[in-house]
Amino acid sequence: MRAFNKSFASLSIDARNEVARLDMPIGLASFCRPRRRGSVRTAFVCHQSWVDGTVSVRGISPDDHALGVLLAVLVLAEQQSETVTLPSRDVPGLVPSAEFVSDNLALDLSCVSFTCRYSDILRLLGVSSRNSVNCAAVWESLQDLSTILVERKTGKYGRALSHLIGSAYTDGKALRIALSYRLAQCVLGLPGSYAAVDLRVFRSLPRGSARILYVWLTSWFAGSFGERSIALDRLVEHVFGDVKRMKACLLRNRRRDIRESFDALSVHGWSFVSRGSLVSVVRVRSVDSALLQTRLRAVADTPPSSVTVGTTGGSGDFESPYKPSVLNRGRGKVKINGTHPPPHPPLGVKRKKGKTQNLASGSVSGRGVQP
Numbered sequence: 001m002r003a004f005n006k007s008f009a010s011l012s013i014d015a016r017n018e019v020a021r022l023d024m025p026i027g028l029a030s031f032c033r034p035r036r037r038g039s040v041r042t043a044f045v046c047h048q049s050w051v052d053g054t055v056s057v058r059g060i061s062p063d064d065h066a067l068g069v070l071l072a073v074l075v076l077a078e079q080q081s082e083t084v085t086l087p088s089r090d091v092p093g094l095v096p097s098a099e100f101v102s103d104n105l106a107l108d109l110s111c112v113s114f115t116c117r118y119s120d121i122l123r124l125l126g127v128s129s130r131n132s133v134n135c136a137a138v139w140e141s142l143q144d145l146s147t148i149l150v151e152r153k154t155g156k157y158g159r160a161l162s163h164l165i166g167s168a169y170t171d172g173k174a175l176r177i178a179l180s181y182r183l184a185q186c187v188l189g190l191p192g193s194y195a196a197v198d199l200r201v202f203r204s205l206p207r208g209s210a211r212i213l214y215v216w217l218t219s220w221f222a223g224s225f226g227e228r229s230i231a232l233d234r235l236v237e238h239v240f241g242d243v244k245r246m247k248a249c250l251l252r253n254r255r256r257d258i259r260e261s262f263d264a265l266s267v268h269g270w271s272f273v274s275r276g277s278l279v280s281v282v283r284v285r286s287v288d289s290a291l292l293q294t295r296l297r298a299v300a301d302t303p304p305s306s307v308t309v310g311t312t313g314g315s316g317d318f319e320s321p322y323k324p325s326v327l328n329r330g331r332g333k334v335k336i337n338g339t340h341p342p343p344h345p346p347l348g349v350k351r352k353k354g355k356t357q358n359l360a361s362g363s364v365s366g367r368g369v370q371p
Contacts, residue, residue, distance in 0.1 A: 011189035015078035018124065018200055020071040021186035024193040025055035026150065026164075027219030030238040034208030035063035052154055055182075057164075059148035064208030066141035067215065071199050072124035073165075073177060076116045077187040083114040085188070091178045094166025096149065105152075105160040109181035112188065116175050126203040142168045142177070150182055195219040201268050210261035212239050217270065217281065225285045229278045232258065 014021060029046040045058040077083055088095050089107045118135045127134055148164040166178040179187060186194045195218045205211045216238050221228070233243050236254045239261075243251060262272035269284040 011078060014196060015075065018075050018198065020074040020197045020199055021078065021194040022071065022074065022197050022215070022219065023182045023186055024195050024219050024222065025050045026057060026182065027195040027197075027215055029055070029057045030212065030216045031057055031059070031061055031148070032064055032067040032212050032215075033061045033241060034212060034239070035065055050152075053158070054153050056151040056153070057148060058151075059164075060144060062141065062144040062148070064211045065137065066144045067212065068125050068199075068202060069121060069138055069141040070145055070164075071197055071202060071215075072121045073116070073179070074183065074187060075124055075199055076120055077112055077114050077177075077179060077183075080114050080116075083112050083187065085110050085184070086113055086178075087111070088162055088166075088181055091166045093146075093163065094178055094180065095162050103157070103159065105158060106162040106181055109160060109162075110184050110188075111162075111166060111178055111181055112184040113176065113178040116177065117173060118170075118175065121175075124199055124203075139168075139170070142175075150180060152182070193222070196223060198268075204268075205261075205264050207257075207261070207264075209239050209257045210264045213258065213261045214265060214268075214270075217265075217283075221283050225283045227280050227282045229275070229280050231277060232274070232279050235279070 011021070013019075025048045029048050031044050031046050033041075041061050041063075043059070044061050045056065048055045048057070087107070088109050088111050091111055091113065094111055095104060095106050118138055119130045121138050122128075122130055122134055142165060146163055146165045146168065150162060150164055152158075152160040154160075160181065162180045162182075164180050164183070166180060167176075168178070169176040185192045195215070197215055197218050202211055202214060205214060213235065232255055233251075235258050236251070237243050239258065240246075240254050243254075246254065259272065262270060266272075271282040271284070273280040273282065
């Protein structure tokens with residue numbers, strides 16, 4: 001009982017600091033992919049060896065926005081002390097009818113049901129505008145998460161199979177969500193293996209690839225610190241999928257995305273050192289709190305990272321699920337299509353179509369002509 005109370009006390013601390021407890025096998029499975037314009041979502045099957053069996057995750061690959069919604073849902077479930085614990089059989093749709101599973105042990109396992117609002121999830125995602133487009137994006141992410149099946153195999157005959165999110169009900173304002181048995185263990189503070197994902201760090205990262213990489217690294221290090229080595233292509237595979245199906249030019253761009261993601265993570269205590277075909281990932285125990293607070297304040301004073309549009313480096317365009325109006329916070333007009341208005345010319349310079357004329361010297365420079 002003392003160990004449970006200690007775990008419950010640490011759970012309340014995590015809830016106040018917006019730290020989501022994600023089941024570690026699910027975090028290591030890394031089934032989410034960055035949202036890109038024109039991308040086609042595909043079916044996936046991930047098998048993660050765990051203790052005396054395996055944990056299998058299958059479904060349609062969700063994007064990084066759906067991953068953020070999942071983390072926000074876990075934080076809200078941790079913050080609510082009135083979460084209802086029910087057997088899985090009492091929640092319709094949570095346990096699928098699978099003929100190939102003779103005895104589904106998930107029927108007797110506990111699930112968690114709780115109530116929240118759209119605005120609560122949007123607030124944790126860093127979006128201040130609650131409109132129909134943003135709420136529809138959250139509901140679409142819940143739909144994607146509800147299609148994912150999680151199966152636990154132990155021994156020769158032990159099977160437990162359920163949806164990641166069993167059910168969700170809404171009247172346009174409030175949401176009633178039921179979580180599967182694996183997520184319920186983390187939310188209830190029961191002993192187990194989970195990854196503590198800081199949602200403040202997650203939403204401050206500028207692109208989806210960095211967010212997915214951060215969640216996987218947090219699960220991989222499992223709360224520890226120090227240095228670990230891994231192949232760069234393995235990191236690319238955890239974030240973007242199978243590298244064997246990528247062309248050489250695309251693989252180079254994906255590697256550059258991983259390096260740029262580590263540049264964004266360096267503020268939060270992660271570093272990346274290349275050593276030939278292997279790379280060393282270092283997690284520092286303490287981060288400069290002043291620098292971290294400055295970074296968080298800078299992110300809070302700018303438009304949310306989840307609505308960042310346009311990426312560089314040949315890595316594709318990030319497609320925001322949010323309505324562009326959330327970018328306008330009394331800061332004037334902002335170009336939405338990934339480009340910004342050109343800077344004003346300096347004094348004495350008059351711009352014309354295709355050329356620039358210096359009024360002081362009379363020299364004219366056009367495209368391909370040196371001034």
